[in-house]
Amino acid sequence: MAPLSHAHQRTWSINRFEGPSASCTAPLSLRLRGRLDPHALRQAVRDVVVRHASLRTLVDEVDGVPHQRVLDPDQVEIPWQEHEVTEAELPGRLRAEVRREFDPAHEIPVRAALFRLGEQDAVLLLPLHRTAADGRSPGPLAEDLTAAYTARCDAQRPPWAPLPVPCAEDTLRQRDLPRGDERDALPVELDEELTGEVRQLALRAGATVSTVLQAGLAGLLSGLGAGDGVPGASPAGEALLFQVRLALRDDVRPAFDPPGLTVCDEPVDMGASRFDLFLNLVERTGADGTNRIDGVVEYATGLLDRDTVAGLVERWRHTLRLWVAAPDTPIGALDLLNDRTALRPWPGRGRVADRVTGTIPGRFAAVAAERPDAVALVAADGAGSWTYGELDRWANRIAHRLRARGAGPHRRVALLMERSPLMVAAVLGTLKAGACYVPVDPTGPRARTDLLLASLGPAVVVDERLAEEALDGDPSSPPDLDGLDGGHLAYVMYTSGSTGTPAGVEVTHRNVLALVDDPCWTDGAHERVLVHSPQTFDASAYELWVPLLRGGTAVLAPPGNLDAARLATLVAEREVTALWLGSGLFDLVTRHHPRSLARVRAVWAGGDVLSPAAVRRLLDGDGTPTVVNGYGPTETTVFAARYPMASPDRCRDPLPIGEPMAHSRLFVLDDRLRQVPRGVAGELYIGGDGVARGYANRPGATSERFVADPFGRPGDRMYRTGDLVRWNHDGQLEFLGRADDQVKLRGLRVEPAEVEAALRRRDGVAQAAVVAREDGHGERRLVAYVVPEVPDADASEHVEKWRAIYDSMYGDTAPHDTGIGDDFTGWNSSYTREPIPLSEMLRWRASAVERVRGLRARRVLEIGVGSGLLLGPLALETEAYWGTDFSEPVIERLRAQVGADPRLKDRVTLRCQPADVADGVPAEYFDTVVLNSVVQYFPDAAYLSGVLDVALDRLAPGGRIVIGDVRNHGTLREFLTAVHHAQRPGDEPSAVRAAIERAVLGQTELVLDPGFFTEWADARRDVVAVDIRLKPGPSRNELTRHRYEVVLHKRSSRATHLADVRTLTWGSDVHRLSGLEAELARHGGRLRLARIPNARLVDEAAECGVPAAAEGTPLDPHALETWGGEHGCTVLCTWSAEAPGWFEAVLLPAGGTHCYGGVYRPMDTRARQLANTPAASRRVSKLPAVLRQDLAAELPDHMVPGDIVVIARMPMTDRGEIDRAALAGPTATRH
Structure with missing residues (x-):
């Protein structure tokens, strides 16, 4: 028995651990028409198998180690079947035969089946396992089969010469074994004109036709959202890293051309795909000399449907046509939209609406004049109600007092007030004074409040006392507002900022009125709207202005945050007809208090991904509410898109964010600001009258996120959301995720960078990362990971x-x-x-x-x-x-x-x-x-x-x-994990990971x-x-x-320095100790073995979740040293700098010097932590509690991480960025 080659070892491992797969079969299928000699054909197949040792090789396993065993010719039994079938039955029979899996341990990697369809019509099928064949194998195999069949028809043995290479390097052996899914196939063709143009482009570029085709495919996939580096494969190699393959072969059909037979390929639908997408193409020359490229595209049906693949092929042809027409154009600059895929303007997209006119106080005054005795405000706690007339006069008095204190157009008024009727009057009074209001949470951290006020420079700061003083003595008529128009600011709403400080979004009167004028509010559902969102959250603008500027009633919840039970009670008692719920609160209310929403007509929900299950719970219950998945950043004035659901059949998983609001225009664009095709991911840009002015006092951030709108009027801008979306085939927008790290918590936007910046400002923190995670109840919360700054020990x-x-x-x-x-x-x-x-x-x-x-x-x-x-x-x-x-x-x-x-x-x-x-x-x-x-x-x-x-x-x-x-230090985590498992064997993996991080930091030894x-x-x-x-x-x-x-x-x-001693790799160059003596002699008695899996550490590495990356059999250093003593050589075993679970060994003649250098070969130590700091462990253990206390004094409650996890090092990607996905989740033991 011989050891497996490097590739064969990998193939065996995949087959062993994933199980046999039909995708590992490479079939040769030939249609034979004419007078066939079945006996001669069967003998010819046997001749070919005998000739190629790789076709009669089994894989045996001894003590867990695989070896190849080549059967002697007289030991080989070649599976042969003959079947009578009809033309209709043939495809299914061929498919069933090629999907029969091979067992490399017990059967040779080839079978044969002859399907007879008539006297002079048959199909020969030779399924080949991919340990012995690849896409190029049918050519030489068919040539040998022709020679053998021709000889056997004449009762002769095949007259072929011996093979020029040993069987271990036979070209029939494949290097890798991909694994696939259920698949289907479509025909694909490039016409004569396009084929010729592709040829000419390849010639001008000094490239092959295959290179041009693959570059076009890679450019297309990149443009369709696959990223800048598209992994693909050509026929020379197939590896598990590749999901897409394009193969172009010459029109050289398998050369099975025996006498008396006409032979052609017979297509076989294997029903299994080795790749997600496989373009299998042939370059053909017709009898008239014309050229064309055709073939099939195979695809995994679990990932792609037929229409998607057909569209992809059409876009590929379109990309090639554009490229050959403009060969100097970078492929990334080609426009992937063509006539078939161009977006048709769905409602709201591409339409530039008339400008909204007027102001908020002007619109409110008109409503108050028309309905002075109608109820405008109701205190949900029973404190009273206020008519439009009363609220108008109240706001006028406040406006006069603010004007007297310096408020006016282009000035800002900070409102440090909790939710109350007085706060509503103060908001309206500020606008009547011509100023814009800036809500500031009076219960928030003092440091954050001071920061906001310092950055704002408000003309007036209004609190409860000042607002109450303004109610007496001032005229109740409105102040003069000449010159105030829709372009003036209405409010500044602060959100979490990615630069580490809050960002104030400047919203104009036109922005608010565009929201209020949307026809979706005309159904009467918003007669009584609950006002319960924090006044510093932009949903409060919807809750106030949609009812108050349309003649409805705003139902004010008491100050503070409402839990689900209290909110449900208020909705029912105060006969609320419409309300906004953040996605988390929506889930709780529909789960525990669904009957409270039975009389509500419209529930707008969102702020984060909305649960389809929660929507169904409500729609399947009592009442007839409409649930609307509302989407929109603060920068586009509350809502930019909506997806209404009045019945469960509208509820999809995941829920779309829908179509544009009337004042919005939505564009899904690539990085060149070009619209992408339907179904393709891109970044969402929002235009229209809802787009805010920008960020207060932050021109750089404004120019980055508020960009010129190439689809609107001159001077229009659109907002770059950072959300990744796509249009589905129904014209609905689907949310896919973020292009950055921004998250939503309880409907409030949080930039982790702001929290990270606050953490890094604290003493004792060297690095910080903040991510959002779900707890056991499905609630999202922030988790902070900090690497402590080690002071002088x-x-x-x-x-x-x-x-x-x-x-x-x-x-x-x-x-x-x-x-x-x-x-x-x-x-x-x-x-x-x-x-x-x-x-x-x-x-x-x-x-x-x-x-x-x-x-x-x-x-x-x-x-x-x-x-x-x-x-x-x-x-x-x-x-x-x-x-x-x-x-x-x-x-x-x-x-x-x-x-x-x-x-x-x-x-x-x-x-x-x-x-x-x-x-x-x-x-x-x-x-x-x-x-x-x-x-x-x-x-x-x-x-x-x-x-x-x-x-x-x-x-x-x-x-x-x-x-x-x-x-x-390199094996510290493996050691601590093994200790933890020995002492607490039942802990969950997440608990173990967190315990290990604490143990690393708590090490009192160096x-x-x-x-x-x-x-x-x-x-x-x-x-x-x-x-x-x-x-x-x-x-x-x-x-x-x-x-x-x-x-x-x-x-x-x-x-004696040993760094440059000849190095061989264990498991590749040397497989076992029995072969070591010959290698040692071949290299003059001096040799280094590298990448030896350390048998002492294998079990502990497995417990720690460290993959066994080395391919050789694990070896105990003591066993190698013992072998050296028995064979007269000195063995020096040392660590491998490549991986802590490996070791290296230097073998030398016995009796040498006692002064050796270079036994251990270090790698670049700049990126590695070489030691811990035991003296700092006590201080580090107190860090989380100190950080939480400091953050609570600076950040709002929803931005203070629920968990602070101290870790010894931050996981990094290959690009040097923090690998947030690799951060271990916190356990029940909280810091």
Whole structure:
């Protein structure tokens, strides 16, 4: 048996884990007309299978590892069937046969079936599995079949020559195995004229015809919303990354041309698609010399329908025609709309309506004059009601008082008032004074209120007291408003801003009147409209002005936010006929209080994606309300589109946002501001009289979002929404998502960037990301993720904490309880919390001793000597052994033990001092400095660097620093995940992820990426070599899985550098240990193996959700080291910088130097976190509570994140942007 090739291994894995698939079949189907010899044909098929070893290869699995096994010719049984069928039955029989799946472990990758339709009419079908065939295989296969059939008809064996390449590289073998869906196919053709023009374009460009066709397809798909990088494939390679394929082949039919038969292709509808879209084309030359390109387009029916594909083909032809007519035009600049796909103007789109005239106070005065005694306002809490006449006189008095204080046209009045009849009078009075009103929440954060007022510069700030004072003494007639027109500002409504500060949207009188004049309000449903939205939310403009400017009644809810129960009660008691509900509140009311809406005639809902289930609940219940999915940004004056539903059959999933309001014009445009075809995604732009003036005092933002309207009057502008939408075939607009990160919460727009900016302004925050997530009840809320800013670590506090721990651990232990180096107190397993088995600790200690002993150490300084685990076995082999430790009880205990042994008394020196202090320790004296299992207690990487500098100064030239038991930062998450699963095996994945992030931040021990040591050494001229290796030994515990050892060699050492040793990849170049000896000999006894899956870490990596990206069989480093010992070579195992779950091994002749450099090959460390900061862990744990308190003082309640999750690092995309999709969801444990 032979190992699988790189591609065959991938193919086997897909077939094994996804199961067999009919899409893995490549059929050769030939129509045979004439006198056929079935026996000779069957023999010929067998001859071909015998000739090609790949057609008689099975895949066996031994211990989970696949191998290919080529059957001997006499072992091969070729499946052969013969059937009598009719012409009508043939397509179905062919389809059924090609959809029969292959089992590569038990059957060869080819079958044969002969379908006879008459005496001289038959179809030969050869289904081929794609492990042995690709799209080009039928050609050589048919040629061989012709030779074999011709020979067998003459009772001869085929006279062919041996194959020129071994079977493992046979051209019939395919590199990849795609997997597909149910599919269908349509014919496609480029006529002679277009084919010729495409040929000429290819010739001028120095490209192939296939390249032109594929570029046209890619340009089309990009223009239709597939993005700038469209993954596609040509016949040379098929990979799972490709969803679209275009294949163009010459008109070379399979060369099966036996005597006595006329042969042509027989189409086969496989019913399975290897790609979402596959254009399978042939370039043909007719008998008259004309050229054309034709073929079929296959498509996955689960993704595309027939009309869509037909339209796509037509647009592709249209794109090619445009391109050949203007070959110098960039393909992205071609207009994809043609006569068949051009948008016809649906109602409201493309129509420029007459300008709305008048002002809000003028319109209100007219209504009040016509209906002075009609009720304008009703307090829902029963406080009273006000007629139009009373409200008009009330507002006039306020207007006079405001004019006296400086209010007037082009001036702003800030209204710090809660919802009340007095607030309505103040709003109307402001407008009657000629000014515009700016609602400000009086209960909001003081800092935000101060920010708004400072940016506004209002002429007057109105609160409850000032408004009440204006009710007495001033004339009740309106002030003079000469010069006020529809272009003046009516209000400024502040929304969340993407730049980090709120954005004030300036709305004019014309904007509001355009909304009010929409014919949709003429059905009488808005007689009594509930006013309950926050006055700082633009829905309040609908709630006030639609009833008050059309003679209806505004029903005012009490101040504050209403819950669903209270709102339902008010609607029923006050006989509300129309209201607005945010999508979340709409869902709650229809779920728990649907009967409260039975007498309501119109429910406008939205602000976020509206639930179809909630709409159906209401429409299926009592009453006859009309539900309207209302859509519109604040910048287009409340509503720009609507989708009314009066019956359940209008309720779709997802719900459209509908057609334009009368004052709006909607355009779905590409990035060149061209309209895109129906069904194609684009960005929504809104024109018309509802488009606001812009953003207050922000000309840059205004020019970015309010752009020139190329479809309207000169000077018109349209608003760029940032919403991705498309027109469906019914002329309704469908919402697809956002082109940016903006979200809606409780109907209020929130720019996460504003919240992120507020977080980044806080002390202790380095990075921040804010996303919207749904909780268990389907409610959306903000979740903030912050990476803490690590201040200068309080190193002394951290060191003192560990000193106290060790003082306590060893202070009460009698000196002679154990021998020197035999005390393993405190060495407990993190997985079980139980002591690590003594046998494993002894092996661990023995390997550490051997590492130092192998360096021929004579004068040793051990920093952090502890209980003498290394001193005990090594001191007698040295001339001098110095030990330091920061714990006085530890030193005193060890000093007593040393003093009791006369052999040690004169060669061992012990001192109590911190690791970074060198007092009393001779410089350039020691040949070896040891820090074994001690650096994890250092407060940060800077402290470790200082200690290493001290150690380097203590070394004599040619000496080395040995750092043992270093915890690996690269495998920290795998380790913590395994510990969590061991201690809390039943936790949900989301809970585990959040717990791991907290554990990473809460680490009180220093963990280091191997790259830290190479970076440290690169900055010091005295260091000539860095030798980083995995922990040796057969044990599988946290010490061997997640720790490593480092040797830093000082100048004057003669180093052997290994970075450039010949590298082979495990699983690709070398598959098993049995083949390693030959490779080693071939490369002169020096070899590096890379990308070896570390068998010690496989299970923990799987628990952590890390994919096994390497293709080779996992290997234990100890097994490789044992193999080296048995074969007379030295094996140095180290981490792989490519992935923490891999390792590398350098194999060398035995007996070499003890000074190696370049064992570990670092990658660019600039983008990697090389160490944590244990000293900061305590401060980080308090960060969420502090941040929440700070944000509450600056932001409105709905913008304060419901959860603040502290993470160690922000996930990033390949483009260097925050990968928001990769942020783990918060758990029930809230910060």
